[in-house]
Each structure stands twice: as C-alpha cells, then as structure tokens.
Amino acid sequence: MLYIVPSPIGNLADISFRAVAILKEVDLILAEDTRTSSVLLRHYEIQKPVTPHHQHNEHKIVQHLVEQLLAGKTMAMLTDAGTPGISDPAFLLVRECVKNNIRVECLPGATAFVPALVNSGLPVNRFCFEGFLPLKKGRQTLFKKLAEEERTIVFYESPMRLVKTLEECIVYLGEDRQCCVSRELTKIFEENKRGSLREVCDYFKAKTVKGEIVVVVSGKG
Structure with missing residues (x-):
C-alpha cells in the first residue's frame, strides 16, 4: 500500500x-x-x-x-x-x-492553488491549472495559448520571477485582465493582492517579493 x-x-x-x-x-x-x-x-x-x-x-x-x-x-x-x-x-x-x-x-488535504483560486474573487466554476510555467522552451507558445483561454488561469511562480512573469502576462493577455497574486498562504504574512495585471505588477515592482506564490488570472472575455 x-x-x-x-x-x-x-x-x-x-x-x-x-x-x-x-x-x-x-x-x-x-x-x-x-x-x-x-x-x-x-x-x-x-x-x-x-x-x-x-x-x-x-x-x-x-x-x-x-x-x-x-x-x-x-x-x-x-x-x-x-x-x-x-x-x-x-x-x-x-x-x-x-x-x-x-x-x-x-488522502484529501492541503494544496496551494485551491485556496488561492477560491479567495481570488474570479470565476471558479471552470479553470485551468498550469503548475510552474516553462522557463524557456515552450514559454512563448504557452502564453499565446493562455491569451485565448476562456477559463480562469492558475499557476505557481517563484518570488524572483514574479514581476517578469506578470510583465509577460501584460504583453500577451493585456494589462486590464483581472488577477490575484496569493503569497505565503496560511502563514503569518499571508497576502492576497487583487486588481488588474498592471496594478498588481506595479505593486510588486515596488517591493521585495518573498514566499510561495500562486497567480490567478481571469480568462479571455
């Protein structure tokens, strides 16, 4: 067993x-x-x-x-x-x-993307989970596919790459897409930053990013 x-x-x-x-x-x-x-x-x-x-x-x-x-x-x-x-x-x-x-x-139990999705305020009836995005090979192709994705998009990201990834989301998905970045879920310094991709990107540009991160982005349309 x-x-x-x-x-x-x-x-x-x-x-x-x-x-x-x-x-x-x-x-x-x-x-x-x-x-x-x-x-x-x-x-x-x-x-x-x-x-x-x-x-x-x-x-x-x-x-x-x-x-x-x-x-x-x-x-x-x-x-x-x-x-x-x-x-x-x-x-x-x-x-x-x-x-x-x-x-x-x-066994049923903890996983980071579920609470991040639920507390994002974005539609949860249909979503796609991408895990960690590819670092190089296939990254651009995936972003082009996600640009046409109508379901809510969920993926993990490292604190070092968060701002760069949000900037790429802006390029391919548009700066007005709604998103939520959840950081340090269930911990003392838990944070859920909601807003447009541009607003959330600018927010994290202005600070030092730490902790485990889940990004939730609204689907097309």
Missing part, C-alpha cells in the same frame, strides 16, 4: 487526524526533503524511518520501492508542502504502483 499524504502549506495545524494516524502506522515515509518533513514529524511525535524521494533520485530508486511494496511494506509519500504529485514528486512512483497492481490511496 502506498499512501499519498498532503502536508500543510504553512500552518502545521492544517493536517488531518487521519494523515497523522497513517504516518504513525506506515513502515516507511518517503520525503521530498527530510529536513523539511522532520519539522512536521517532530511536531506530531511521529517516529518512523524516513528516506529521501525527490526529482533527482526518483528514477534511481523507484524499482527498489516497488519491490519493497510488493513484499508487503506500507509507505507514505510526503512533499515539502501540499499534495504530492501537484508540481511535486509522486507521479512516477504512483504510475509504477498502478502498473504493478499496488494499491495507492491519496
């Missing part, structure tokens, strides 16, 4: 009783960053073996993990924040488990 366990995106209280119980029961915890996960595990007094599982080693160890699961071990997958597999490692392992008829169960 492989459990996919969402972890809090900021506030350590944002984890379910069931998630804590499963983390205490499994044979092994897979962690994107053992240092980050250790904070959560110590907080809830969870003492289980923890091994790294991230984008740099997942291809090397996936077969070994599958063999352990087939032998009867139970594992839980944790990423630094949010639900594993959503712009984070997990897909490769889940796919191999499915191929090998290993039961996979994903």
Whole structure:
C-alpha cells in the first residue's frame, strides 16, 4: 500500500487526524526533503524511518520501492508542502504502483492553488491549472495559448520571477485582465493582492517579493 499524504502549506495545524494516524502506522515515509518533513514529524511525535524521494533520485530508486511494496511494506509519500504529485514528486512512483497492481490511496488535504483560486474573487466554476510555467522552451507558445483561454488561469511562480512573469502576462493577455497574486498562504504574512495585471505588477515592482506564490488570472472575455 502506498499512501499519498498532503502536508500543510504553512500552518502545521492544517493536517488531518487521519494523515497523522497513517504516518504513525506506515513502515516507511518517503520525503521530498527530510529536513523539511522532520519539522512536521517532530511536531506530531511521529517516529518512523524516513528516506529521501525527490526529482533527482526518483528514477534511481523507484524499482527498489516497488519491490519493497510488493513484499508487503506500507509507505507514505510526503512533499515539502501540499499534495504530492501537484508540481511535486509522486507521479512516477504512483504510475509504477498502478502498473504493478499496488494499491495507492491519496488522502484529501492541503494544496496551494485551491485556496488561492477560491479567495481570488474570479470565476471558479471552470479553470485551468498550469503548475510552474516553462522557463524557456515552450514559454512563448504557452502564453499565446493562455491569451485565448476562456477559463480562469492558475499557476505557481517563484518570488524572483514574479514581476517578469506578470510583465509577460501584460504583453500577451493585456494589462486590464483581472488577477490575484496569493503569497505565503496560511502563514503569518499571508497576502492576497487583487486588481488588474498592471496594478498588481506595479505593486510588486515596488517591493521585495518573498514566499510561495500562486497567480490567478481571469480568462479571455
């Protein structure tokens, strides 16, 4: 059995009783960053073996993990924040488990784009989630496609690239498109800046940007 366990995106209280119980029961915890996960595990007094599982080693160890699961071990997958597999490692392992008829169960829980979308004030009945935008190859092509997208657009961005990305959105989508930039969700300095792309871009140009960021932009028309 492989459990996919969402972890809090900021506030350590944002984890379910069931998630804590499963983390205490499994044979092994897979962690994107053992240092980050250790904070959560110590907080809830969870003492289980923890091994790294991230984008740099997942291809090397996936077969070994599958063999352990087939032998009867139970594992839980944790990423630094949010639900594993959503712009984070997990897909490769889940796919191999499915191929090998290993039961996979994903617990409901925290993920950053959902609260950002809901509190943006933009339509939530239809939306597209783009994860992190490509840095180079395919970036211009994607922006051209997003310019014609009628659904609300949601994506993640780093603080270092936020202003540049908002400027590119202005070029391809127009400065009057409504948007909301959510920063540090669930944390002490949570901020949700709403307005036109031009207004929000100018706002962040004038300050130092820090923290995890979700950008929500209205669709065409």
